[in-house]
Amino acid sequence: MLRLSKLTDYAAVILVRLGRRGELTTATTLAQETGIPEPTVAKLLKGLAAGKLVESYRGARGGYRLAEELDHISVARVIRIVDGPICVTACCDGRECNHGETCGLSGQWDMVNQAICRTLEGITLADMAKPGGLSLEAQDSAPNDKVRTKDMLVSG
Known part of the structure; x- marks a missing residue:
């Protein structure tokens, strides 16, 4: 069976949520809104930031936002960043x-x-x-x- 990993699925959910929000969002908020455990959200955001799909901002008013619009992010790119x-x-x-x-x-x-x-x-x-x-x-x-x-x- 050809199947994507759960982490790739979660990454897509997180990226779409960030795209819909259009503003800085914390890992905690994303976890609450998606139902994905916060440690998993944090781990994925770190990898997505390293892959240049999201931008991260530190500090009390920090958070994450998309680095590109959703229509510029292919499913293949998400898979490669998360799973190789x-x-x-x-x-x-x-x-x-x-x-x-x-x-x-x-x-x-x-x-x-x-x-x-x-x-x-x-x-x-x-x-x-x-x-x-x-x-x-x-x-x-x-x-x-x-x-x-x-x-x-x-x-x-």
Whole structure:
């Protein structure tokens, strides 16, 4: 099963919340508003700040805010910042496989991985934040015609 981590899901929720608020917001407030435990929110905000998705401000009036608008932040970028490279198999990111000589698929997963990456690059957090999910326009803007259906983009 291909599944995103809970931390990536939480990061998207936090980023969308920050985008909707449009003002400095503390980790405590984000935790209260999202139901995500505060230590998890704080950890994610630190990583999102390091990844330049949020800006952090210290002090009594400090907090966090988006560094960019939601329509400039792709789902792929969030995944890479939180979880690292997007790879469907261990061999797709250039690492060697123990079964490379016998599997017969050496390098073939790259095509699948690239299609997934293109699709995730074509979906922004603004698309995800729309009531009712992805619009038909967002689905149609996915770069690869073979990977556009909502069923393939969203997995429960």
